[in-house]
Amino acid sequence: MIRYSQLYWQFFKKHLKVMMEYRLDFFIGVMSVVLIQFTSIFFVKVVFDQIEDLNGWGFYEVLFIYGVATMGRSIHHIFFDNLWTIGWQYIRPGNFDRLLIRPINPLFHLIADRVQQDGFGQLVIGGLLMAAAMPHLGVEWGPVNLLILLVLIVSSGAIFVAVNLFFATLSFWIVDSLPITFAAFNLSDFARYPLNIYHKGIRWLLTWLIPYGFTAFYPAAAFIEHSGYRELGMITPLIAVISCWLAYRFWKVGLRAFNSTGS
Amino acid sequence: MIEVSGLTKEYKIALRKPGLTGAIQALFKREHQIKQAVQDVSFSIRKGEMVGYLGANGAGKSTTIKMLSGILTPTSGKVEVNGIVPYQNREQNAKGIGAVFGQRTQLFWDIPVRESYDLLRHIYEVPEDDYRESLALFTEVLDLGPLLSIPVRQLSLGQKMRCELAAAFLHRPAVVYLDEPTIGLDVAVKQKIRTFIKEMNKREETTVILTTHDMGDIEELCKRIIIIDEGKVLYDGDLQQIKERFGQKRVVHFELENKAGFAVPASLRDRVEIVPKADGEAEASNTVSLSFSSRDLSAADVIQAVLSVHSVRDLTIADPKIETIVKEIYERGV
Numbered sequence: 048m049i050r051y052s053q054l055y056w057q058f059f060k061k062h063l064k065v066m067m068e069y070r071l072d073f074f075i076g077v078m079s080v081v082l083i084q085f086t087s088i089f090f091v092k093v094v095f096d097q098i099e100d101l102n103g104w105g106f107y108e109v110l111f112i113y114g115v116a117t118m119g120r121s122i123h124h125i126f127f128d129n130l131w132t133i134g135w136q137y138i139r140p141g142n143f144d145r146l147l148i149r150p151i152n153p154l155f156h157l158i159a160d161r162v163q164q165d166g167f168g169q170l171v172i173g174g175l176l177m178a179a180a181m182p183h184l185g186v187e188w189g190p191v192n193l194l195i196l197l198v199l200i201v202s203s204g205a206i207f208v209a210v211n212l213f214f215a216t217l218s219f220w221i222v223d224s225l226p227i228t229f230a231a232f233n234l235s236d237f238a239r240y241p242l243n244i245y246h247k248g249i250r251w252l253l254t255w256l257i258p259y260g261f262t263a264f265y266p267a268a269a270f271i272e273h274s275g276y277r278e279l280g281m282i283t284p285l286i287a288v289i290s291c292w293l294a295y296r297f298w299k300v301g302l303r304a305f306n307s308t309g310s
Numbered sequence: 311m312i313e314v315s316g317l318t319k320e321y322k323i324a325l326r327k328p329g330l331t332g333a334i335q336a337l338f339k340r341e342h343q344i345k346q347a348v349q350d351v352s353f354s355i356r357k358g359e360m361v362g363y364l365g366a367n368g369a370g371k372s373t374t375i376k377m378l379s380g381i382l383t384p385t386s387g388k389v390e391v392n393g394i395v396p397y398q399n400r401e402q403n404a405k406g407i408g409a410v411f412g413q414r415t416q417l418f419w420d421i422p423v424r425e426s427y428d429l430l431r432h433i434y435e436v437p438e439d440d441y442r443e444s445l446a447l448f449t450e451v452l453d454l455g456p457l458l459s460i461p462v463r464q465l466s467l468g469q470k471m472r473c474e475l476a477a478a479f480l481h482r483p484a485v486v487y488l489d490e491p492t493i494g495l496d497v498a499v500k501q502k503i504r505t506f507i508k509e510m511n512k513r514e515e516t517t518v519i520l521t522t523h524d525m526g527d528i529e530e531l532c533k534r535i536i537i538i539d540e541g542k543v544l545y546d547g548d549l550q551q552i553k554e555r556f557g558q559k560r561v562v563h564f565e566l567e568n569k570a571g572f573a574v575p576a577s578l579r580d581r582v583e584i585v586p587k588a589d590g591e592a593e594a595s596n597t598v599s600l601s602f603s604s605r606d607l608s609a610a611d612v613i614q615a616v617l618s619v620h621s622v623r624d625l626t627i628a629d630p631k632i633e634t635i636v637k638e639i640y641e642r643g644v
Contacts, residue, residue: 053432054432054433057428057429057432058429061418061421061425061429064421064425065420065421140414141411141414142414144376144381144411144414145411145414145415145416147379147380147381147400147404148379148380148381148404148407148409149404149433150401150402150404150405150433150434151401151433152401160418303383306381306382306383306397
């Protein structure tokens with residue numbers, strides 16, 4: 048574990064150097080993400096200009112959910128973005144072999160191979176959203192609450208990673224699972240709004256099957272008095288651990304299948 | 311060092327009927343065919359040996375190397391490299407091997423070569439002093455000096471290959487697999503690479519398995535060759551011996567004014583053969599290739615005999631290719 052953290056730092060330093068070398072690229076990437084995020088937040092604002100509340104949820108509460116989602120996504124976006132590319136960048140052109148002849152865990156290598164600078168844009172937006180929403184929730188933001196919030200955000204990021212890892216793993220059998228991964232990822236857009244505005248089926252799907260509900264709505268609801276989901280929100284870390292464990296098991300199965308078929 | 315016995319790898323290939331109907335049918339019902347990429351291959355390689363692993367495209371060379379390096383698990387049979395079963399103990403095995411796979415880069419695309427090496431040093435946990443010493447040596451032999459600060463994607467093929475080679479040897483592996491390390495390179499770069507491999511073998515007693523289509527690589531580096539075809543070992547032994555037996559095969563290509571009515575001149579009959587056209591070569595082109603053994607004929611004899619009967623626009627004399635030798639062995643046996 049210590050070895051892998053040190054190794055990750057070595058990888059990270061290299062990526063940082065590249066980023067600094069192409070500062071304009073970095074800036075454009077970050078700005079474009081900021082813009083995309085702003086448009087969707089603007090949309091929320093427009094909606095709330097027309098209505099008082101959304102099924103009992105006020106503007107700042109929805110903003111808070113949005114903020115948690117964006118923070119969670121940014122963790123996934125910055126550090127684990129390479130999961131997207133496994134099919135077309137690694138398996139199809141045969142580059143995955145390169146990872147397999149190295150004396151380190153191939154999943155670690157895959158992830159460490161890339162740091163996605165655009166994700167920093169998400170991080171900035173997420174931070175701004177949180178800062179805007181947090182004072183209006185009627186919560187005392189003492190150190191304990193802030194620590195819980197941090198744990199829940201990291202868990203949210205971990206769930207994004209787990210779901211993506213699961214679908215990316217399909218690439219071992221079908222070469223490129225990008226369309227499926229993308230479709231699944233888009234479901235997470237639902238989770239940026241209060242889940243109880245949806246039909247029961249969708250709610251169940253996003254809670255227990257593809258647990259995107261735990262990337263934003265439930266952890267945010269943990270801090271909102273009247274949400275009715277405070278307890279469910281607090282099990283987010285548990286859901287994150289289980290999801291990651293399952294996804295990693297599945298990855299192992301895929302890796303074995305790849306090992307004995309090859310390409 | 312390397313022990314291989316009864317190594318077999320089967321692939322399942324989905325059969326598809328042609329056309330759209332075929333594609334739709336394949337959605338519902340697929341027929342599979344088992345392809346034996348490698349069949350019952352056995353050999354044993356001592357420490358410090360440099361072995362040429364030869365065969366036509368698709369003969370099973372790369373599949374074998376992938377099994378030796380732990381990328382693929384064999385269907386049956388056994389592999390041991392340095393006492394380790396590569397596909398069971400992949401990471402352990404990876405510490406002791408290095409590899410160059412054709413034109414696929416092992417380096418990191420966006421960062422300068424030196425930074426790539428630095429990352430590899432951390433991945434393989436090479437002690438700082440060893441690393442510095444190796445890098446100095448490689449820089450000298452492969453002339454890497456001016457390349458170290460350039461990102462990999464900006465290098466030419468020849469430059470990249472030299473950097474790749476250094477990367478494969480950086481952690482002083484006991485075994486190195488080189489899958490076509492000189493493909494597409496000019497003579498000068500080829501020479502540098504060969505010199506480097508020889509030097510490393512001499513210094514570190516590195517065991518090298520080399521696949522190539524270049525006879526020059528083999529002649530300069532390997533005493534022993536293993537030839538495989540359709541997944542089976544055809545020959546395993548001395549290079550010199552095989553060259554004496556088959557190496558006299560020469561080929562002369564003639565470009566004629568008019569191919570119609572070409573016949574092998576009477577004086578050469580039964581002593582030369584017309585080489586069939588390779589796939590994709592235009593049947594209509596006016597070239598004819600004659601192969602013969604330099605034991606019973608000289609190239610001059612053949613050229614003279616053809617010139618006296620046909621009007622020839624151009625001609626070239628080709629060196630014996632490994633493919634021709636492999637084909638000879640395949641058709642006639644060792």
